[in-house]
Amino acid sequence: MGKNVLVIEDEPNIIEAISFILSRDGWSVATHSNGHDAVGVVQNAMPDLVILDVMLPGKTGYDILRELRSEDATQGLPVLMLTAKGQVKDREMAERAGASRFMTKPFSNAEVLDAVRELVTG
Numbered sequence: 001m002g003k004n005v006l007v008i009e010d011e012p013n014i015i016e017a018i019s020f021i022l023s024r025d026g027w028s029v030a031t032h033s034n035g036h037d038a039v040g041v042v043q044n045a046m047p048d049l050v051i052l053d054v055m056l057p058g059k060t061g062y063d064i065l066r067e068l069r070s071e072d073a074t075q076g077l078p079v080l081m082l083t084a085k086g087q088v089k090d091r092e093m094a095e096r097a098g099a100s101r102f103m104t105k106p107f108s109n110a111e112v113l114d115a116v117r118e119l120v121t122g
Contacts (some may be wrong), residue, residue, distance in 0.1 A: 003027045022110045035059030039067045054083035062097045069098035076109040078119035
């Protein structure tokens with residue numbers, strides 16, 4: 001299994017933090033920051049893992065995830081969802097949409113690294 005991750009997030013500080021953490025751990029990190037064409041970007045890149053923000057311009061992370069889960073090629077792709085809203089209903093919506101894992105912001109560097117490693121290596 002490779003170590004390619006696609007971060008779909010629109011907050012530059014979060015993109016920078018996650019990119020730094022994962023690059024330092026040997027991951028190849030690509031980023032994208034809007035929901036409009038996120039599904040196409042995932043399908044073209046075919047990363048080993050997607051880190052997906054819930055609140056994006058153009059389309060929500062939930063909608064993007066539902067689209068990814070409806071396609072054969074991306075049905076089993078590990079997706080770590082990030083949100084600033086950590087209420088139970090947000091977690092339930094992420095689970096229903098097909099999230100592999102759910103994490104609330106702010107998060108620790110160790111949390112992100114552990115989740116990514118676990119999702120890709122099983």
